[in-house]
Amino acid sequence: MNRFGKIKVVNLTSIFLLIVLVAVPLSSLITKVKAASLTNVTVTPASLNTSTAANVVITFTPVTTITTGSIVIFTYDTAFTGGASVADADITITGTNITAETCTGFIAGYFRCTLTTSAGVTTAVTATIGNNKLTTPSSVGNYSWSVSVDIGGAGTTFDSGAGLAYIGDENDVDIRAYVPPVLALDLYQTGTSTLLSNPNTCNLGVLSFNAVNTCSYDIGVGTNNASGATIRVMSDGHFTNGTHNFTQAGDTAIVAGTEEYGFRISSLQNQYLLILQTLVTQQNTKQYLQSPHPWLLQQLLVIKRP
Amino acid sequence: MRRSAKLIMCILLVSAIVFSPLLLSTVKVKAASLTDVTVTPASTAISTSANVTVTFTPNTAITNNTVLIFTYDGGTANFDGGAALTNADIAITGTNISSKTCTGFIAGYFRCTLTTGGSVTTLVTAVIGGTNKLTTPDAAGNYSWSVSADIGGAGTTFDGGAGLAYIADENDVDIRAYVPPVLALDLYQTNTNTLLSNPNTCNLGVLSFNAVNTCSYDIGVGTNNASGATIRMTSDGQFTNGSYNFTQAADTAIVAGTEKYGFRISDLGTVFTDSADFNHASEYESVPTSVTSIATSAAVSNKATTAQHVEITHAATMSTSTPVGSYDHTVTYTAFTD
Numbered sequence: 001m002n003r004f005g006k007i008k009v010v011n012l013t014s015i016f017l018l019i020v021l022v023a024v025p026l027s028s029l030i031t032k033v034k035a036a037s038l039t040n041v042t043v044t045p046a047s048l049n050t051s052t053a054a055n056v057v058i059t060f061t062p063v064t065t066i067t068t069g070s071i072v073i074f075t076y077d078t079a080f081t082g083g084a085s086v087a088d089a090d091i092t093i094t095g096t097n098i099t100a101e102t103c104t105g106f107i108a109g110y111f112r113c114t115l116t117t118s119a120g121v122t123t124a125v126t127a128t129i130g131n132n133k134l135t136t137p138s139s140v141g142n143y144s145w146s147v148s149v150d151i152g153g154a155g156t157t158f159d160s161g162a163g164l165a166y167i168g169d170e171n172d173v174d175i176r177a178y179v180p181p182v183l184a185l186d187l188y189q190t191g192t193s194t195l196l197s198n199p200n201t202c203n204l205g206v207l208s209f210n211a212v213n214t215c216s217y218d219i220g221v222g223t224n225n226a227s228g229a230t231i232r233v234m235s236d237g238h239f240t241n242g243t244h245n246f247t248q249a250g251d252t253a254i255v256a257g258t259e260e261y262g263f264r265i266s267s268l269q270n271q272y273l274l275i276l277q278t279l280v281t282q283q284n285t286k287q288y289l290q291s292p293h294p295w296l297l298q299q300l301l302v303i304k305r306p
Numbered sequence: 307m308r309r310s311a312k313l314i315m316c317i318l319l320v321s322a323i324v325f326s327p328l329l330l331s332t333v334k335v336k337a338a339s340l341t342d343v344t345v346t347p348a349s350t351a352i353s354t355s356a357n358v359t360v361t362f363t364p365n366t367a368i369t370n371n372t373v374l375i376f377t378y379d380g381g382t383a384n385f386d387g388g389a390a391l392t393n394a395d396i397a398i399t400g401t402n403i404s405s406k407t408c409t410g411f412i413a414g415y416f417r418c419t420l421t422t423g424g425s426v427t428t429l430v431t432a433v434i435g436g437t438n439k440l441t442t443p444d445a446a447g448n449y450s451w452s453v454s455a456d457i458g459g460a461g462t463t464f465d466g467g468a469g470l471a472y473i474a475d476e477n478d479v480d481i482r483a484y485v486p487p488v489l490a491l492d493l494y495q496t497n498t499n500t501l502l503s504n505p506n507t508c509n510l511g512v513l514s515f516n517a518v519n520t521c522s523y524d525i526g527v528g529t530n531n532a533s534g535a536t537i538r539m540t541s542d543g544q545f546t547n548g549s550y551n552f553t554q555a556a557d558t559a560i561v562a563g564t565e566k567y568g569f570r571i572s573d574l575g576t577v578f579t580d581s582a583d584f585n586h587a588s589e590y591e592s593v594p595t596s597v598t599s600i601a602t603s604a605a606v607s608n609k610a611t612t613a614q615h616v617e618i619t620h621a622a623t624m625s626t627s628t629p630v631g632s633y634d635h636t637v638t639y640t641a642f643t644d
Contacts, residue, residue: 146486162489177510181630
């Protein structure tokens with residue numbers, strides 16, 4: 001081997017040593033701790049009220065298969081009081097292949113349970129802290145509960161996740177709005193949505209003592225108001241030529257040849273509008289309805305749907 | 307006179323018997339501690355052929371002919387190969403040390419006589435291993451190495467100390483802990499750290515067919531979980547006055563006068579991304595009535611950092627035919643760690 005060959009070998013050796021020096025500690029780290037996330041931890045106190053003794057149910061689904069001897073560690077906000085008084089007998093942990101649990105280390109906000117299993121546990125695990133031993137926090141809020149699973153109790157593989165206990169609906173938002181009533185009124189050609197042409201006119205034409213002349217139009221009222229709307233009517237005075245006022249109808253039929261002028265609601269479209277009729281009738285007794293009031297000529301009021 | 311002479315003789319004799327050993331011992335042995343003996347095998351793996359470097363700093367100045375005696379855990383199960391070492395396998399260096407002669411190689415022992423050009427008072431380094439090397443012990447452990455310096459080789463002043471060779475990290479303790487994830491969720495006034503007042507309300511006010519009313523709030527989620535968290539949303543039903551449900555937006559803009567209600571993520575903040583198509587500049591989505599993920603993160607977050615908040619905006623407008631009344635529904639947020 002020549003000089004350059006030796007240098008090459010030395011360099012290769014150095015690189016190898018460097019790789020060993022770097023990789024060995026890293027590989028030991030990788031070996032030490034394995035961890036996976038529990039992404040579906042749920043926490044459900046039996047009561048979401050503050051300061052209430054309640055059972056608490058925690059659920060999660062393992063990521064790494066839980067083997068016998070696995071330790072489940074529960075860490076929770078000490079705002080849940082009574083944790084130091086919880087005992088093994090207050091805890092139940094259920095799930096496929098879980099045969100028993102022994103829980104210890106009860107202090108405020110912490111306890112751990114060693115599971116005995118008949119086979120690997122891969123499906124939902126439910127832990128219940130029962131006998132109303134815990135008391136919910138005195139303030140509304142969202143309180144953290146962490147679950148860590150030391151797989152096999154070996155201290156090398158930890159699966160963990162956290163969920164929240166929502167006390168006093170502090171995770172709720174009430175969305176509110178108020179829709180105000182709106183109102184529309186338009187005058188239409190009878191039986192259509194065609195507006196009368198301004199100036200709106202109801203022309204009785206050339207009268208005759210041989211006939212009763214009529215003219216009609218629709219009143220269309222729109223509202224989003226569930227309790228409806230009222231249509232009121234009034235005029236600027238009697239039906240007149242300036243010196244003679246037409247004889248007004250008085251809830252009577254108008255007969256050809258007998259001078260009379262009036263109006264009536266000739267079509268009401270629905271129940272809603274019957275109320276209006278009543279109201280109109282009531283309004284008839286008031287002075288602003290006097291002018292157009294009694295029946296003279298058949299004048300139709302048709303109220304449109306909103 | 308003769309009696310007093312005898313008495314004096316007796317006193318002298320007793321004094322000699324009592325004080326002579328003390329005097330002798332004071333003269334015979336002087337000793338000081340070497341407090342910084344270090345032993346560093348080139349490899350701390352077990353059963354590995356390796357040089358061993360021993361260092362110490364003299365307490366008493368080392369003079370010419372000083373004998374260094376190395377005693378260590380030797381033998382087949384310990385540092386093996388000591389009997390096969392030779393003078394050529396030993397190197398001792400230090401200021402004023404010009405040479406050495408090492409002899410007496412047996413398992414766990416050898417000694418070296420130093421030749422110095424002056425007093426040695428600073429660090430002395432002995433490297434054991436050349437053509438022949440020691441082999442580290444078969445088992446992990448901490449193995450004693452003693453260094454004694456017979457100053458000047460006179461046998462009257464010995465400086466001694468001991469160190470340990472730490473094989474296979476048997477002197478290490480790996481301190482471990484597992485920090486579980488924690489999670490926090492709170493609802494705030496927009497762009498602040500001021501919590502919504504319970505009962506949390508987002509009030510769209512009195513609607514109009516001439517405008518689109520909006521209300522907004524922030525969701526703050528904190529977690530120490532490096533893989534982040536997910537925010538989920540649901541509601542207790544549609545936006546209703548009890549008998550009439552508002553028309554829901556469906557990835558559409560809300561235009562004044564055309565009845566519609568919806569929500570959008572109006573600001574995702576710096577940590578979260580929307581898990582579905584909820585983040586819009588102007589379009590709105592229907593509020594889900596079953597649990598639905600709306601945003602997720604892949605890093606730690608702090609609920610108190612407003613820049614990391616997720617801002618939600620609700621919007622509604624009415625038409626002229628939208629029934630009058632008070633409309634509401636309750637939106638519920640939940641979270642979990644990813």
